[in-house]
Amino acid sequence: MTIKRVLIANRGEIALRVIRACQQLGIETVLATSEADRDSLPAQLADRAVCIGPARSADSYLNVRAIVTVAQATGCDAVHPGYGFLSENPSLVDACQSEGLIFVGPSGAHMRKMGNKIAARTLAREAGVPTLPGSEKIASADDAVKVAERVGYPVMMKAAAGGGGRGMKIVHDPSTLPQTFTSASAEAGSAFGDPTLYLERYIANARHIEVQVLGDKFGNVIHVGERDCSLQRRHQKVVEEAPAPGVTEELREDIRSAAVKLAKNIGYENAGTCEFIYDEDAKTFYFLEMNTRIQVEHPVSETISGIDLVQEQFRIAAGEPLRFKQSDITFRGHALECRINAEIAEQGFRPNAGVITTWAPPVGPNIRLDTHCYTGYQVPMYYDSMLAKLIVYGTNRDEAIARMRRALELFEIEGIGTTVPFLHFMMGRPEFAEGKVSTHLIDTVMPEFLAGRKA
Numbered sequence: 353m354t355i356k357r358v359l360i361a362n363r364g365e366i367a368l369r370v371i372r373a374c375q376q377l378g379i380e381t382v383l384a385t386s387e388a389d390r391d392s393l394p395a396q397l398a399d400r401a402v403c404i405g406p407a408r409s410a411d412s413y414l415n416v417r418a419i420v421t422v423a424q425a426t427g428c429d430a431v432h433p434g435y436g437f438l439s440e441n442p443s444l445v446d447a448c449q450s451e452g453l454i455f456v457g458p459s460g461a462h463m464r465k466m467g468n469k470i471a472a473r474t475l476a477r478e479a480g481v482p483t484l485p486g487s488e489k490i491a492s493a494d495d496a497v498k499v500a501e502r503v504g505y506p507v508m509m510k511a512a513a514g515g516g517g518r519g520m521k522i523v524h525d526p527s528t529l530p531q532t533f534t535s536a537s538a539e540a541g542s543a544f545g546d547p548t549l550y551l552e553r554y555i556a557n558a559r560h561i562e563v564q565v566l567g568d569k570f571g572n573v574i575h576v577g578e579r580d581c582s583l584q585r586r587h588q589k590v591v592e593e594a595p596a597p598g599v600t601e602e603l604r605e606d607i608r609s610a611a612v613k614l615a616k617n618i619g620y621e622n623a624g625t626c627e628f629i630y631d632e633d634a635k636t637f638y639f640l641e642m643n644t645r646i647q648v649e650h651p652v653s654e655t656i657s658g659i660d661l662v663q664e665q666f667r668i669a670a671g672e673p674l675r676f677k678q679s680d681i682t683f684r685g686h687a688l689e690c691r692i693n694a695e696i697a698e699q700g701f702r703p704n705a706g707v708i709t710t711w712a713p714p715v716g717p718n719i720r721l722d723t724h725c726y727t728g729y730q731v732p733m734y735y736d737s738m739l740a741k742l743i744v745y746g747t748n749r750d751e752a753i754a755r756m757r758r759a760l761e762l763f764e765i766e767g768i769g770t771t772v773p774f775l776h777f778m779m780g781r782p783e784f785a786e787g788k789v790s791t792h793l794i795d796t797v798m799p800e801f802l803a804g805r806k807a
Contacts, residue, residue, distance in 0.1 A: 355379055355430045355454060355670050359423040360398065361444070362434030363413065365722045365740060366646075367394035370432050373662035382426045384419055386412035388732045393724045402426060407734045413437040420447045430454035430669060436736065439645040440467055456669040458622045458644045465618065466642040470512045470550050476639040479617035481610045484629065484638040486552035493530035499551050500529055506556070509533065511540035512548040515641070517587025519543060522554055558791050559630040560584065561596050561637065563611035564653045566664055567620040568674045575608045576653045576661065577683050581627075582789040583778065585701065590771075590794065591778060592649035592689045594656050597749055597787035599630070607637055612678075614642070622668050623650075623661055632790065648691070651722060651743045655687035686752040687745050690760065690775045692723075693737040697774035698805045705733040709767035714759040718745040731768055739770065749787070753779055777801050 357380040360370050367383060371394060374381045383398035388407035395401035402422050405412035412418070414437055423431050431448050433439040433456070442460030449455065466472045473483045487499040489512065500507045500523065509532060511519025519540030521532045533549065541547035564576040580596035581589045596604065611626035625647045627640040650661045659681070667675065695701040711727045723740035725731075731739065744759055746752030760776040778784055783793055 355456075355666055357382060357426070357428045358430045358432050358456065358666075359384055359419065359426065359428040360394075360432050360434065361413065361419045362432075362437055362439075363389050363392065363394065363735065364724045364738070366434035366436075366648075367392075368397065368724050369722055370434060370662055371397055373660060373666065376660070377663055377666055379666065382422070382428055384413070384422055386734075388734055393726060393729075400426065407732065409437065409734065416441070416444050416447050419444065420451055420453065423448075423453055424451060428453065430456055430666075432456040432665070433645065435645050435648055440643070442467070454669050456622070456665050457646075458620060458624060462618060462620055462624075463644045466624075466644050468512055469510060469514070469641055470548070472642055473550075473639065475618055476614055479614045481614050481639045482637065484552040484555070484640075487550050490533070490549045490551060493533040496533045496549070496551060497526065497529055500526065503551060503553050506554040508552050508554040509536045509549055510552060511536070511544060511546070512550055513544040513546040514540055515643075519549065520587060555629055555631045555638075556792075557632040558582075559596075559632055559789060560589075560627065560640075560791055561599070561607055561630050562625050562627040562647075563608050564647070564650065564661070565611050565615045565620065565624050565626060566661070566668065566674060567615050567622065567624070568668050569621055569671060570673050571616070571619065572674045573612050573616040573620065574674060574676060574678045574681065575612050576657050576659055576681065578604060578607055578611075579649055579652055580789065581649060582791050583784070583794060584791050585794050589649065590691055591775070592652055593749075593752070594652040594687050595683060597789070603630075603635070603637070610637075610639070614639070623665050648738075648741070649689055651720060651741060652687040652689045655720070655743060655745050656683045656685055657681055685745055685747045686749040687743060688752045688756045689741050689743045690756060690779075691738055691771075692740040692742060692763075692765075692775065693771045694731050694739050694768050695737050695771050696769035697771055698802055699769075701771070702769075703733070703737045704769040705731045705737075706768040707731070708765065710764050712764035713740070713742075714762035716759075718755060719759055720744070739765075750785075753785060773805070774801060777804070 381398040383401040404418040438444040442463040445460035506524045509521040521536045537547040559582040567573040579594045583591040625643040628637045720743040744755040757779045
C-alpha cells in the first residue's frame with residue numbers, strides 16, 4: 353500500500369505541520385480549506401488547495417461528504433484529519449473506507465470504543481489499568497445522588513461523549529447535585545448530541561500526565577514517553593512538557609506501561625494518547641481517557657525522542673510495521689511547549705481576532721515554532737484562537753525554562769492581543785520552576801498576574 357497524495361482536512365498550524373511531514377516523505381498534498389482560509393499560509397504551501405465551503409465549520413471542516421468528495425475528485429489516496437474538527441469522528445473514517453481512501457489514523461471502531469468515556473473506562477479496567485472510583489451511565493439525578501454517596505464527595509460529573517471541559521462539573525455539596533446534573537446533561541447534549549453523564553471521584557491535588565503511543569497493524573505497540581499537561585485553564589491545556597517532572601522513575605515506567613498495555617489490549621493502530629490523572633497526595637495514577645488522534649502537544653515528545661510522529665502516522669496508515677522497538681527509543685533532555693493564543697489574559701482570556709501587524713518570532717538553536725501566522729495575517733473569528741506553539745529544548749528542565757522565558761521575551765507580536773505576557777509570567781512562577789504544577793495552579797496565581805498587569 354502506497355500513499356502518493358493526501359487530502360489534509362484541517363487548517364492552521366496542524367495543516368502546515370502535516371504538509372511539512374508530507375514534503376519529507378514525498379507525498380503530494382491537497383488542502384481542504386474554508387472560504388476564510390483560501391489565502392492562508394497552508395493553502396499557499398500545499399501542492400493544491402480546494403475550497404470546500406463557507407467559513408462556518410459546519411459547512412466546511414465538519415462536512416464529511418465534502419471532504420471525501422474533494423479527496424476523490426483530486427485523486428488522493430488518503431485523508432489526514434489533523435486534530436480537532438473531524439479527527440475523532442468515526443463517520444469520516446467510515447466514509448473514507450467506503451470510498452477506498454486510506455484514513456491516516458485509527459479505525460472507526462477504536463474511535464467509537466475510546467470516544468465514549470464510559471466504554472473506555474471499562475476497556476481500561478479489562479486491561480488491568482487503574483480507573484477512578486465512579487459509575488457507569490447515570491440515568492437520573494437520583495441515581496447521581498446515590499453514586500456520589502458511594503464514591504464520596506467531591507465528585508466530577510462528565511459527559512460520556514465529551515471532551516474539552518464541556519459537560520464537566522465539580523460537585524462539592526450534595527444539595528447542588530440535582531441541579532448540576534440537569535445543567536451538565538443539557539450542556540453535553542448541546543455540545544455532543546449525547547446527554548449521557550457519568551461520575552468519577554474528584555482529585556483536588558491533581559496532575560495531568562499522558563503517554564504517547566504508536567501501534568501498527570501487526571500488533572506492535574510502543575510508547576514515545578510521557579508528557580505533563582497540568583497547566584490548564586478551564587480544562588484546556590496551556591503548557592506541556594516532556595518528560596513529566598517530579599515523578600519517580602518507577603511511577604514513570606508504570607504509567608508508560610499502562611498506556612502500552614491498554615493500546616495493545618484493544619489492538620490499537622496509529623498514533624494515540626492515553627491520558628491519566630495523577631493524585632499528588634496519594635502518589636497514584638488513574639486512567640482518564642484516550643485521544644485517538646495526533647495531539648496538539650506532540651512536538652515535545654518529538655523533541656526528546658527524535659521521532660517525527662506525523663511521518664510515522666503515514667507509514668503506519670500505509671501498512672508498514674513500526675520502525676522502532678521500545679528498546680530502540682531513547683529520551684534526552686527536556687522540552688517545553690507554550691500554546692500562544694489570540695486572547696487577552698487580563699480580560700478573561702477574551703478572543704482577539706484581527707490583523708497581525710508585526711510577527712517576529714524568536715530564532716536560535718533549540719527553538720521550534722509551529723505556526724501558520726505571519727505579518728499581515730488576518731486572524732479569523734470563526735475558529736480556535738491558537739496562533740502558534742513555541743517549543744524549546746534544554747539539556748535539563750531548568751535550561752528549558754530559561755530558554756522558554758527568553759524566547760517569549762523576544763517574541764514580537766503586534767496588532768492583536770496574545771497570551772505571550774501570561775505565558776512569560778507562568779514560566780517565572782516559583783511553583784512551576786520547582787515542578788509543583790497542578791491542574792489548579794493557573795487559577796491560584798491568576799490574581800497575582802492581574803495585579804501585576806494593572807501596576
